[in-house]
Amino acid sequence: MTERLYYTDSYLRAFRARVLEASPDRCKIYLDRTAFYPASGGQPFDVGTLGGASVLDVIDEEDRIAHVTAAPVMADEVDGEIDWTRRFDHMQQHTGQHLLSAVFADLLGAPTVSFHLGAGSCTIDIARPSLSSDEMASVERRANEIVFENRPVMVTFADAAADLDLRKPTQRTGTIRVISIQDLDRSACGGTHVHATGEIGPILIRKLDRVRDMVRVEFLCGMRAVERAHADHAALSEISRAFSSPVDETPSLVHAQISRVQELDKQFRRVSGELARERGRQLYRETQPGEDGLRRRVVRVKTLNDEVRAEAQGFTGEARSVWAGVSEEPPSVLLACSADSGIHAGQWLKSVLRELGGRGGGSAALAQGSLPSKDVVDDLLRRVERGSRDQREASDK
Numbered sequence: 001m002t003e004r005l006y007y008t009d010s011y012l013r014a015f016r017a018r019v020l021e022a023s024p025d026r027c028k029i030y031l032d033r034t035a036f037y038p039a040s041g042g043q044p045f046d047v048g049t050l051g052g053a054s055v056l057d058v059i060d061e062e063d064r065i066a067h068v069t070a071a072p073v074m075a076d077e078v079d080g081e082i083d084w085t086r087r088f089d090h091m092q093q094h095t096g097q098h099l100l101s102a103v104f105a106d107l108l109g110a111p112t113v114s115f116h117l118g119a120g121s122c123t124i125d126i127a128r129p130s131l132s133s134d135e136m137a138s139v140e141r142r143a144n145e146i147v148f149e150n151r152p153v154m155v156t157f158a159d160a161a162a163d164l165d166l167r168k169p170t171q172r173t174g175t176i177r178v179i180s181i182q183d184l185d186r187s188a189c190g191g192t193h194v195h196a197t198g199e200i201g202p203i204l205i206r207k208l209d210r211v212r213d214m215v216r217v218e219f220l221c222g223m224r225a226v227e228r229a230h231a232d233h234a235a236l237s238e239i240s241r242a243f244s245s246p247v248d249e250t251p252s253l254v255h256a257q258i259s260r261v262q263e264l265d266k267q268f269r270r271v272s273g274e275l276a277r278e279r280g281r282q283l284y285r286e287t288q289p290g291e292d293g294l295r296r297r298v299v300r301v302k303t304l305n306d307e308v309r310a311e312a313q314g315f316t317g318e319a320r321s322v323w324a325g326v327s328e329e330p331p332s333v334l335l336a337c338s339a340d341s342g343i344h345a346g347q348w349l350k351s352v353l354r355e356l357g358g359r360g361g362g363s364a365a366l367a368q369g370s371l372p373s374k375d376v377v378d379d380l381l382r383r384v385e386r387g388s389r390d391q392r393e394a395s396d397k
Contacts, residue, residue, distance in 0.1 A: 002065040003033035007177060008155065010091055010192040014081045019073065020064075026072035027053075030064050035082055038065050042115035043094050043191045046087055051078035087192065089222065093122050095153055095179075095193040096143075096200045096221035100124065102167060102185035103143045104217075108135060111168065113214060121206065121228075123218050131208055131215045140205045150198035151182040160188075204229060269306065276307040280314025284321060294341060295321045298381055303327050304334050304368065312336035316365065324384040331358075331371035333380060339365065352383050 005012050017031040029050070038060035039045040045058035050073055057068035094117060101112035101124060110126045158164055160176045170176055170188035179189045181197060194200060201222030209216040220228050233247075240250040243257075287295040297315055301308050304327050315323040316336040322343060323336040333353075337345040346362035353360045353369045356376045360369015371380065 001063045002031060004065070004190075005033055005035040006037050006192050007190070009035075010087075010194075012082070013084050013087075014079065016077060016079050019076050019078060022073065026074055027069050029067050029069065029073050029078075031067065031078070031080075034058075034065055034067070035080060036065065036067060037087075037090075037192055041189065041191055042097075043090055043117045044119075046082050046090075048080065048082040050080045051075050088194075089224065090117060091192045091194045092200050092222035093117050093220075093224070094189075094191045095181075095197070096203050096219070097122060097124060098179060098185055098187055098189070098193070099146055099181060099197060099200065100139070100143050100203060100205075100217075100219060101126075101187075102181065103139050103146070105167060106184075107139055107142060121218050121220055121224070123216050125211060125214045125216050128215050129213055130210070131217070136205055136208065136217075140203060143203045146181075146184060147197045147200050147203060150196050151184065152196055153193055154180045154182070155193070156180065164188075201225060202229075272307055273310040276310035277314030277317070280311040280316075280323070281318060283311070284315045284318045287321075289320070293320055296385065297321075297323045298384055299323075299325050300377075301325045301327050303329070304332055308334065309366070312366070316341075322384075324381070326377050326381060328374040328377060331374045331377060333358075333360070333369055333371065335362075335367045335384070337365060352380065356380060 005015055012035045015033065015035045017033045019029050020032055021030040022028065031050075036046045036048065036050075036055060036058045037043065038058040040060050047055050049055060050067055050069055053069040053071040053073050055067055056070055057066075059066040059068070097112075097115050097117070101115075104110045104112065104124075104126050108128065108131075110128045110131075113125045113127055115125075116123045156178050157175050158178055160170055160173050164176075164178060165186055166178070167185055167187050172188065176188045177190055178186055179191075179193055180186045202225045204220045204225035205217060206220060206228065207218040209218070236247055236250060239254070240247045243250060243253050245253050283297055284295060287297055289295050295318075304325060308325055312323045312325060312334060313336060315321055316338040319338060320340055321338040322341055325334045326332070333349065335345045335349045337343040344364045345367040346364060349367040349369055350359075350361040353371070356379065357372040358370050358376075360367060362368055371377065
């Protein structure tokens with residue numbers, strides 16, 4: 001069994017322990033006591049050194065803890081040292097999560113479902129379908145007020161069967177570890193925490209995402225919050241300089257520019273469509289009728305986009321016409337037929353594509369489909385040339 005030193009002293013940075021068991025290569029060792037926290041409860045494991053070897057992983061195996069090292073640990077007794085910068089950051093984030101979850105429950109009646117402590121930010125999922133900006137601001141403000149009050153954060157041990165007034169019921173039995181924030185929260189937790197809320201530092205709620213029927217709240221505490229706020233302000237300042245605008249006026253200016261760009265994009269698409277339709281009509285005028293009186297145009301295009309469709313519709317908007325376009329990336333086809341062509345574009349294309357291993361269909365005037373590969377493109381084009389004549393002749397009989 002491994003004695004978990006971090007249970008009673010999260011601030012312990014160095015310790016000495018006996019090696020109880022080791023793998024044959026001595027790169028996975030078990031100690032009689034450890035200050036290294038294993039990955040658990042949404043909090044990552046600690047790193048540092050054991051006997052001078054870097055610790056790569058710390059694994060919770062119920063009664064004991066495995067330490068995976070980058071080099072063999074040969075001694076029977078070793079000195080361990082925790083990466084304190086990483087440990088204290090995790091203590092800030094995890095205690096901040098307890099505080100934030102308690103405030104969400106207290107102000108909004110919204111319980112926390114899960115917690116994740118990441119390398120760049122942390123998240124909690126709360127059981128609410130949505131969260132307004134005013135609600136988010138009120139939770140963030142209250143959480144920071146409690147940080148400034150510097151309330152004690154205490155570690156105690158109690159019987160799980162007792163009435164412990166926990167924020168979230170525990171499934172554990174026997175003696176459990178309880179983390180308490182004075183006059184705010186009591187939670188069963190095995191993680192590492194600071195001694196008082198003031199050590200959490202500022203709490204910044206940065207982003208909300210809808211995840212199924214819950215809201216995922218991204219937050220940062222301590223130096224993470226300070227560094228992220230600096231980075232966000234630097235980005236906003238760069239945008240404001242680009243617009244030659246004061247920072248506070250930049251959001252409204254950006255919204256105005258977005259609206260203008262969207263309107264220009266609509267105008268561009270409308271003009272592009274009109275030009276493409278005129279191009280189609282011009283192609284129709286340049287195309288001589290076949291023996292059956294139909295004007296056919298078969299083209300290869302880079303992609304089947306809105307402009308190509310507009311060109312096809314411009315061509316077949318004229319009398320007795322058939323237009324086909326084929327793209328090789330991805331292999332696909334667009335077929336357009338005039339109302340008086342005697343050809344149902346959707347039915348004909350669906351039949352041909354089925355024979356070629358593709359799929360598609362559409363209306364009498366316009367149909368589209370996909371091909372299994374570009375190897376059948378030439379075969380399809382020949383069928384368009386020959387097949388449209390066959391269908392036309394069949395309809396005339």
